[in-house]
Amino acid sequence: MGRKLLLDKAHIENIRLYDVYRREGGYRSVEKALKSMSPDQVTEEVKKSGLRGRGGAGFPTGMKWSFLAKPEGVPRYLVVNADESEPGTFKDRYLMEFIPHLLIEGMITSSYALGSSRSYIYIRGEYAWIVDILEQAIAEAKNNGWLGKNILGSGFDCEIYVHPGAGAYICGEETALLESLEGKRGNPRIKPPFPAVKGLWDCPTVVNNVETIAAVVPIVNEGGEEYAKIGIGKSTGTKLISSCGNIKKPGVYEIDMTISVEEFIYSDEYCGGIPKGKRLKACIPGGSSVPILPANLLLKTAKGETRMMTYESLADGGFATGSMMGSGGFIVLDETQCVVRHTYTLARFYRHESCGQCSPCREGTGWMEKILLNIENGKGKMTDVDLLWDIQRKIEGNTICPLGDAAAWPVAAAIRHFRDEFEWHILNPEECLRRNYGLANYGSVPAKV
Amino acid sequence: MSVQFSETSMQEFKRLVAAYPEGKQKSAVIPVLHLAQKEFGGWLDVPVMDYVASLLNILPIEVYEVATFYSMYNLKPVGRYMFEVCQTGPCMLNGSDDIIKYIFEKLGIRPGETTNDGMFSLKAVECLGACGYAPMMQMGKNYREHLTKEKIDSIINECRENAVRQN
Numbered sequence: 001m002g003r004k005l006l007l008d009k010a011h012i013e014n015i016r017l018y019d020v021y022r023r024e025g026g027y028r029s030v031e032k033a034l035k036s037m038s039p040d041q042v043t044e045e046v047k048k049s050g051l052r053g054r055g056g057a058g059f060p061t062g063m064k065w066s067f068l069a070k071p072e073g074v075p076r077y078l079v080v081n082a083d084e085s086e087p088g089t090f091k092d093r094y095l096m097e098f099i100p101h102l103l104i105e106g107m108i109t110s111s112y113a114l115g116s117s118r119s120y121i122y123i124r125g126e127y128a129w130i131v132d133i134l135e136q137a138i139a140e141a142k143n144n145g146w147l148g149k150n151i152l153g154s155g156f157d158c159e160i161y162v163h164p165g166a167g168a169y170i171c172g173e174e175t176a177l178l179e180s181l182e183g184k185r186g187n188p189r190i191k192p193p194f195p196a197v198k199g200l201w202d203c204p205t206v207v208n209n210v211e212t213i214a215a216v217v218p219i220v221n222e223g224g225e226e227y228a229k230i231g232i233g234k235s236t237g238t239k240l241i242s243s244c245g246n247i248k249k250p251g252v253y254e255i256d257m258t259i260s261v262e263e264f265i266y267s268d269e270y271c272g273g274i275p276k277g278k279r280l281k282a283c284i285p286g287g288s289s290v291p292i293l294p295a296n297l298l299l300k301t302a303k304g305e306t307r308m309m310t311y312e313s314l315a316d317g318g319f320a321t322g323s324m325m326g327s328g329g330f331i332v333l334d335e336t337q338c339v340v341r342h343t344y345t346l347a348r349f350y351r352h353e354s355c356g357q358c359s360p361c362r363e364g365t366g367w368m369e370k371i372l373l374n375i376e377n378g379k380g381k382m383t384d385v386d387l388l389w390d391i392q393r394k395i396e397g398n399t400i401c402p403l404g405d406a407a408a409w410p411v412a413a414a415i416r417h418f419r420d421e422f423e424w425h426i427l428n429p430e431e432c433l434r435r436n437y438g439l440a441n442y443g444s445v446p447a448k449v
Numbered sequence: 450m451s452v453q454f455s456e457t458s459m460q461e462f463k464r465l466v467a468a469y470p471e472g473k474q475k476s477a478v479i480p481v482l483h484l485a486q487k488e489f490g491g492w493l494d495v496p497v498m499d500y501v502a503s504l505l506n507i508l509p510i511e512v513y514e515v516a517t518f519y520s521m522y523n524l525k526p527v528g529r530y531m532f533e534v535c536q537t538g539p540c541m542l543n544g545s546d547d548i549i550k551y552i553f554e555k556l557g558i559r560p561g562e563t564t565n566d567g568m569f570s571l572k573a574v575e576c577l578g579a580c581g582y583a584p585m586m587q588m589g590k591n592y593r594e595h596l597t598k599e600k601i602d603s604i605i606n607e608c609r610e611n612a613v614r615q616n
Contacts, residue, residue, distance in 0.1 A: 073471075086575040118470070125483065125521045126577050130591040161468035166479050166519030168573070184509070185518040201473060242574035242581055244539045288538055288576075315589035331539050331578065344537045349575045352520075428538045 001231055002256040004148035005238050005364055010098045016133065018140035021101040027193035029109045029220035034154040037220075040114035040347070046216060048224030050236035055081055055172070055209030056287060058311050059331040067196040068114055069204040069376040073301050077205040078116040080107060080213050081177055082123040086238055087288035087349060088329025091240035092210035094252040096130050100137040107160055108146055108211040109220055110261065114206055117157045121210075122177050134162050144336040169353035174207040175399045187355050188401035193237040210239050231257035235310035239328055241270075245283075250270035257310045261285070262299045264309050265332065281439055282418075285314055286326025288346050289406035291413030292339070319413065338436040340423050342416040350407035358399040364391050365407045372411075375422060378410075378429030385422050416427040452500040458488050462504065475507050478515050484524060491531070493525035520574065528563040528570035530608045533587040534596075536573045539580035548584045549573060551598050555605060569605070570613065 016019045021027075033042050047062030068076060080103065085091040096103055103121070111119045123131060138160050141147050148316045149157045165171050165183055171180045175189035178200050198207025198312035215237060228236045235257040235349065244250045247265065249272040255264065266273045274280055280295040299307055302321035307313050311325045333342060371388050374380050390406035399405070415422060425432040454462060461484055463479075469476040481501050482493065489497045493516050501529060502509040516522045523531075536545050537538035551562065552571055556564055579585040582594035593604060 085576060087541055087606065088580050089579045090580055093578050120468075125519070141474055163468065163476070164480055164483065166483065166515075167574075168519050177530075181476060182473070183478040183505075183515065185514055242584065245542045245581035252581070276582070284538075296582075306519050331542070331580070333542060337542055342538050342541065345536065345541045348594070349537045352575050356517075374490075379594035393528065 001017065002254070002259065003020065003238060004254045004256075005219050005227075005230075006102065006214050006240065007099070007230050007252070007254045010095075015099055016101075016137070016143060018101060018137070021099070022144070026101055027105050027108075027141075029105060029217045030146055031152065032306045033112050033220055034152045034156060038350055039113045039115060041218075042109065042220060045219055045224035046113070046426065048225040049215075049219040050234060051212065051215055051219060051227070052234070052236075052311065052321060053209055054211035054215070054328070055414050056289070058325060061208065061212055064196070064208070065206060067194070069197045069213065070115065071204070075118065075324075076115050077203055078111045078119040078213075079177065079181065079200060079205055079207045080119070080121045080210055081172060081174065081179060081207050082121050082127070082210045083165055083169075083172040084127075084210070084327075084331055085124055085172050085353075086327045087346065088244055088284060088331040089242055089287050089327040090244075091242040091252050093127060093130065094242070095210055096127070097216055100130075100133050101141065102214045102217060103134070103210055104137050104141050104146075104160060105218045108141070108151070108298065110156055110206075110208070110216050111158045111160075111212050112154075112156050113216075113348075116148045116206075117159065117298050119158065119160050120179055120181060121160065121162045122171070123162060123164055124171075125164045128164070131162050131164055138162070141186040159353065161171055168355075169349075170355045170401070172402055173403065176401065177207060178205065185355070188403075190400055232310050233310065233312055235312060235325075239309070239325070239332050241309070241328040243271050243332065245330075245332035246274055246278065247332045248275050255309055257308070258311050260299075260329065261307045261314075263311055264330070271330075271332070273333070274334050278336065279339060279439060280332065281335045282333045284329070284331040284410070286324045287329035288331065288349065289323070289409055290324040290326040290359060291319055291409055292343075292417065293413070294332075294417045297417070298323075299322050319409070320416070322371060323413070335439045336436055338376070339414055339418040340372065340376050340425050340437075341434075343410055344369065345373050346410045347407070350403065351374075352404060354407070360398040361404040361407060362394045364395040366406075367391050368407070368411055376432075377426050378425065378432050380422075380426040380428055380429075382418070382423070384426070385415060385419065451491065452496050454484075454488060456503075458484055466505075474505050475511065478505060478507070478512060479519070481505065482516060483511070486522060491527050491529075506613075525569075526563075527570050529612060530588065530603075531570040531572060533559075533572045533574045533577075535575070535577045535578040535579065535583070535585055535587075539576075540583040540585065543583035544574060545584040548586070548596050548601065551601055555601065568608070 050062045052058040085126045171186040176186040195205040256441040301316045351369045356362045395404045396408040421437045498512045504514045563570040584596045585594040
């Protein structure tokens, strides 16, 4: 049984309420930070912890914090990114829904470290009922003296506000999020300047994922060095993985980063294996943007080593034979699933979510969607596969924000690893409408029931 | 038609604007548009958007460009109950196509359409962050998850009963 730092108390009845959360040791990190630590000491602990951004990019959080500009007389802001929209990802929702005070506590402690007296939670608009849950938690925290003026007599003031979005994946990109928070379309900004220098309303701003900010609570409570002892190498601490697709027990799991991918999929403690005794075909381990891997490359790296649920191991082999930890959105496909159809739905998603600023992304995502739909419907041509490859190459790296890359990678990986399935669709236009391709050559993994 | 928030909504409007520093009231446009859509029949007509612009003291175009960008705003009338069925990868793996097809069989509407009686609209949407509870749809403020044909039947009945009760 792995260690849990974020969800260890999530199952306690009424933990959503302040009194229960406090009784279970909640808000200790705020007491510790405000009474016995300077803001820089809090940042120092976060640096020591090795915590990496849990939104998808995996950038070291302490380093991000230390980039924050601190000009005299200019307000600074902490903005929590709760615009969770990456297909396969629903971990932040779980955390906010069931243990909202953990986020609020982490935000107060982090706001103290960063000097933010006005912090925002930017939450996707569809999570409308969670807005109420968060606002209730904020009101409770305020009534109990954890928010407002001169918190715990420290001289530190802080308020937290919830800002809902209105349906736009792109607002998960931090500069698009800031545009949206300023009441505009979610068009990403050109960087530099980075938000740490010029962010919300042109003021220095840190944007962090929900899970990242929640992790600050155990880091401050137990110390950064203790936190860094969990995990392997540069993958320190615990990570929330939201697993879905064809598995027996979909849901949100907190793992310490010491388990293998195989254990995560097949052990009863986690996903519980594939339903109906079917075999594993493929998996997207870190949210829809990261490369899909066929079963054989998922469980073992190209070098034949066991693939672990860590940032490094999931990325082992680069994009040729590896993938990424990403946001922790773990999507499993069983042997009956069609990779072409799945890739088509993702291409359609990115076309729908492209903000339209950069032509490679605006046009390219639409072309990829159309070509994939043609292939899926048995109307593809052999040259389409190379055309798709060519389009994704021309999107990747040629856009202001990473949405272009995010749209290109799933298509690239599907062609890289499942080219025969694309070709089968094209060569068998009638049969591909009746049945799926199945496992073919890449499914060497036996069923485990 | 003169567009005006009710007393209660006006209070809510003031609370929303208070979340931003002075002079940054434009930030409130997204939550205020949600409020307006709820108050004025589930969609945003041009006079409604102009009203929001006047309340926030910004140009109408600043509201239009936001309203047309985000997928949760409806720019034409919709049914009393809107089924927003997720169709992205993980939901597709768990049969969202069948759900959309079944709603068509039951109500005769395809994504983007509304029933003749104005009761139901169907919208096929992209990932709503409920992948582990697929297939799913959003209905108003809440999610309906682990959908089956039987569940769709009972949701439709529930809507019809609610409509009768509220009329």
